[in-house]
Amino acid sequence: MKKQFIKITLSILFILLSGLVVSENHVRKKITLPPNKILLYNNVWGTIYNAEERQCDNTPTITGDGSIINPSKASSLRWIAICHEMLDDSLRVQLLNDSTSERFKGKIQYGDTVWVESNNPNINGWWVVHDTKHKRVKNSIDFLQTKKDGTLYNNNKLWSGRFNNIKIFKINNIAYSNYE
Numbered sequence: 481m482k483k484q485f486i487k488i489t490l491s492i493l494f495i496l497l498s499g500l501v502v503s504e505n506h507v508r509k510k511i512t513l514p515p516n517k518i519l520l521y522n523n524v525w526g527t528i529y530n531a532e533e534r535q536c537d538n539t540p541t542i543t544g545d546g547s548i549i550n551p552s553k554a555s556s557l558r559w560i561a562i563c564h565e566m567l568d569d570s571l572r573v574q575l576l577n578d579s580t581s582e583r584f585k586g587k588i589q590y591g592d593t594v595w596v597e598s599n600n601p602n603i604n605g606w607w608v609v610h611d612t613k614h615k616r617v618k619n620s621i622d623f624l625q626t627k628k629d630g631t632l633y634n635n636n637k638l639w640s641g642r643f644n645n646i647k648i649f650k651i652n653n654i655a656y657s658n659y660e
Contacts, residue, residue: 517595517649520587521566521619526603526643528632529561529622530554543611545590554626560596561611561622562588566648583615587650595649596621602632603643621646 531540531549541549544561566586573584588594592609603623613622623632623643633639 516652518652519647520594520650521646521648524619524621524646524648526598526621526623526646527641528625530625530627532627545610547610549624552626554624555629555631556626557624558605558607559610559624560594560607561613561624562586562609563613563618563620564615565618566621567609567612588648592650595651596646597649598643598646600633600643602634603646621648 529535531551531554533540541551543549543559547559549557549559564583564586566588567584568586568589569584576583588609590609593606594609595605596607597604607621607623611622611624613620625632630636630639
């Protein structure tokens with residue numbers, strides 16, 4: 481059910497962002513509507529993770545928000561885990577009971593779909609936040625992948641294991657301009 485909702489939502493967003501056809505007196509005109517991107521985080525670094533105990537915890541197929549991962553289809557999900565400082569979660573802030581901590585006071589909530597841009601075209605695009613990284617890791621995200629799937633780094637055996645200079649955006653709305 482959740483997968484269908486996400487697919488439908490992403491399809492609707494794609495249609496809205498790629499352009500609209502406006503009908504006026506039986507004349508159709510295409511209007512390009514650029515998205516209003518809001519930069520949330522800049523100069524973030526990222527890695528790849530698999531749903532396995534040695535990289536997660538003793539329940540590697542259950543994400544931080546309770547979603548279930550099918551490890552054999554993980555790459556098709558386009559899910560990410562973010563660091564604690566990026567996550568906005570008031571319940572966890574209360575449970576933490578530490579007003580000086582920056583943990584869980586971020587700009588992204590579980591379930592948010594964010595736009596990722598980097599110098600690596602394979603990780604650019606829409607990703608959905610379903611998990612968090614270990615509390616010791618800061619300013620980074622992890623891209624969920626099926627084990628032994630190297631498509632995000634083109635199966636390059638010399639890849640460092642780290643993506644650098646990542647920007648994370650929120651698409652706020654669509655800027656309507658020049659209806660002509």
